[in-house]
Amino acid sequence: DADVTQTPRNRITKTGKRIMLECSQTKGHDRMYWYRQDPGLGLRLIYYSFDVKDINKGEISDGYSVSRQAQAKFSLSLESAIPNQTALYFCATSDQGQGGGETQYFGPGTRLLVL
């Protein structure tokens, strides 16, 4: 079984709709992240969480919100989807590091299309 899973894998929605993307991990990591990937732009950080009570905005958090329901679960919501949120979304986890160099482990991604 995969260590980091994302649901759904693909989603088509309409402008103005609220949607939620879910992420679960079995690695026992405290840190979880949401990224979006756009062609030619690499990955950009949306939100990150160090534990259930610690949630922080990333580089591009506008239009998104998150919920850390448990150590293993981290959900991303689009409150009112717009077409420029069409992208590939990745969840990732990492262990708490001591001095940098921590590896992040990525889920398979959710491809979102907003019409």
Next chain:
Amino acid sequence: GDSVTQMEGPVTLSEEAFLTINCTYTATGYPSLFWYVQYPGEGLQLLLKATKADDKGSNKGFEATYRKETTSFHLEKGSVQVSDSAVYFCALSDLYSGAGSYQLTFGKGTKLSVIP
């Protein structure tokens, strides 16, 4: 702020050819450097990493050396295979930047296609 610049693709090579993907960085502190690989339809996975100057990361025949003097971390492989076709991302985390070591800064990715 921190940034990563990698060569633009796509790169198309014949099987058994030599591969180099250039990556340079700017960082305020002392970054750790990574190469992640994304195979078609999958998420990113760590290929190799180096945490201090002159370290060499290696995995699956790929290598990259952390060169502080040239702020570079170029990815190399001596003989590529069709199965190496993927998108490769250079990234850094900077412990001493305001963002801390958890923040990964990615390059834009380089798509590699290897033909038989």
